[in-house]
Amino acid sequence: MPRIHPTAIIEDGAVLADDVEIGPYSIVGAGVRLGAGVRLLSHAVVVGHTEIGDGSVVYPFAVIGHRPQDMKYHGEVSRLVVGRGNTIREHVTMHPGTEGGGLLTRVGDNNLFMVGVHVAHDCIIGDEVIMANNATLGGHVVVGDSAVLGGMCAVHQFVRIGGNAMIGGMSGVENDVIPFGSVTGNRARLAGLNLVGMKRRGFSREEIHAVRNAYKMLFAGGATLADRLPKVEADYAGVPAVMRIVAFLKDDSARGVCQPDVPENGG
Numbered sequence: 047m048p049r050i051h052p053t054a055i056i057e058d059g060a061v062l063a064d065d066v067e068i069g070p071y072s073i074v075g076a077g078v079r080l081g082a083g084v085r086l087l088s089h090a091v092v093v094g095h096t097e098i099g100d101g102s103v104v105y106p107f108a109v110i111g112h113r114p115q116d117m118k119y120h121g122e123v124s125r126l127v128v129g130r131g132n133t134i135r136e137h138v139t140m141h142p143g144t145e146g147g148g149l150l151t152r153v154g155d156n157n158l159f160m161v162g163v164h165v166a167h168d169c170i171i172g173d174e175v176i177m178a179n180n181a182t183l184g185g186h187v188v189v190g191d192s193a194v195l196g197g198m199c200a201v202h203q204f205v206r207i208g209g210n211a212m213i214g215g216m217s218g219v220e221n222d223v224i225p226f227g228s229v230t231g232n233r234a235r236l237a238g239l240n241l242v243g244m245k246r247r248g249f250s251r252e253e254i255h256a257v258r259n260a261y262k263m264l265f266a267g268g269a270t271l272a273d274r275l276p277k278v279e280a281d282y283a284g285v286p287a288v289m290r291i292v293a294f295l296k297d298d299s300a301r302g303v304c305q306p307d308v309p310e311n312g313g
Contacts, residue, residue: 051088063100075111081130094142095123099130099155107137114141114167116185124149129173131156140165147186154191172209181213186300190225192247194240204300209290210247212240221304225290226257229304236265236306249287256285264291265306271295 048066050056056068059076065083068074072086075093081100086092090104094111104110111126113119126142127150134140138159143150147168154173162180165171169183172191177183181195184202189195190209197215201207208225217234228240239261244254260278264271275295282288295303 054086069106078111094126096126096128096142098128099132101130102128102132102134104134105136105138108134108139110134110138110140111142112139114144114185116144116146116167118146119144119167122149124151124167126151126153128153129155129157133158135159135161135163137162138164141167143168144185160197166203178215192243194243199234202301206294206297206299206301208294210240210243212243219304221302222294222299223304225294226287227304234304236304244287253285253287256282257287257291260285260288260291264295271303271305 047064048062048068050068051070053070054068054072056074057076060074061079063080063082066080067085069086069088071088072090077095078092079097081098083101084098085103087105089106090108092098092110096111122145124142124144126140132153141151144167151165151167151169153171156173157171157175159177160179163177164182166183166185168186171189174192175189177195178197180198182200186204187201189207192209193207193211195213199213199215199217199219201219205219206222208223208227210226211223212228213219214230217230218232219229219234223229226239226244227236228238229235230237239257241254260282263278264274275292279292
C-alpha cells in the first residue's frame with residue numbers, strides 16, 4: 047500500500063503504485079499517475095493529466111502539471127509525462143502541453159531539475175539533463191540528452207538545445223545550440239565546445255578531435271554555414287558525433303543557429 051501522510055490530499059481517480067510515498071500537505075490530482083517508488087516529500091502539488099515515472103522524487107513546493115502560461119490555452123485536455131529517476135527540487139514548475147504543440151510536454155529519464163527551474167508547455171527534454179537553479183525554458187523548447195543549463199539562464203520559445211551542450215549561467219538563449227556546443231553571454235553566443243562534458247561522457251580522443259576540426263570548418267570565416275555543411279558531412283561521414291551536429295543543422299529550425307561572435311576588423 048502507498049504510504050500517505052494523513053495531511054496529504056489524494057483526489058479520487060489518482061493512480062498510485064503500491065510503494066509510492068506521499069509526504070505531509072502534498073496534493074495529488076484526480077488525473078495523476080505515479081509510478082513505482084515515486085516520492086513526494088512534502089508540500090508538493092501534482093495535478094492535471096500528469097504521469098511521473100518510477101523512482102522520481104519531488105521536493106517541497108514543486109508544482110507539477112498546472113495549466114500552461116499560454117494565452118492561447120483554453121482548458122483543452124493536455125498531458126505532462128515525466129520519465130523515470132528524475133529529481134525535481136524545491137519550487138520547480140512544469141506545465142502540460144497545448145494544442146499548438148501536440149498537447150504534450152515530455153521529460154525523459156534521470157534528469158536533475160534544481161531549485162526554481164521552469165519547464166514550460168510543449169517542451170521536450172531528453173535524458174540525463176541538468177538544469178541548475180532558476181533555469182527557465184519557454185514553450186516548445188527541445189533539450190537533448192546530457193545537456194547542462196546553467197543557473198538563471200533563459201531559453202526562448204522554440205529553441206533547440208543539442209545533446210551534450212553547455213549553456214552558461216544567466217545567458218539568454220535566442221537561437222539553437224548545436225550538440226556539444228558551449229554558449230555564454232547576456233545574449234548567448236557560441237563560445238566553443240563542451241569538451242569537458244564529452245570527456246566525462248566517454249567520447250574517445252579521436253572523436254573529440256574530429257568534432258573540434260568539424261567545428262572549425264563550420265564556424266570559420268568566409269562562406270556561409272550552409273555552404274560549409276556539405277563538406278563537413280562528406281569528410282566526417284564515419285564519425286557519429288559529427289553526424290549528430292550535421293543532422294541537427296539540417297533539421298528545420300524556427301530560431302536559427304547560435305554562432306560565435308564575429309571579431310571586429312583588426313580584432
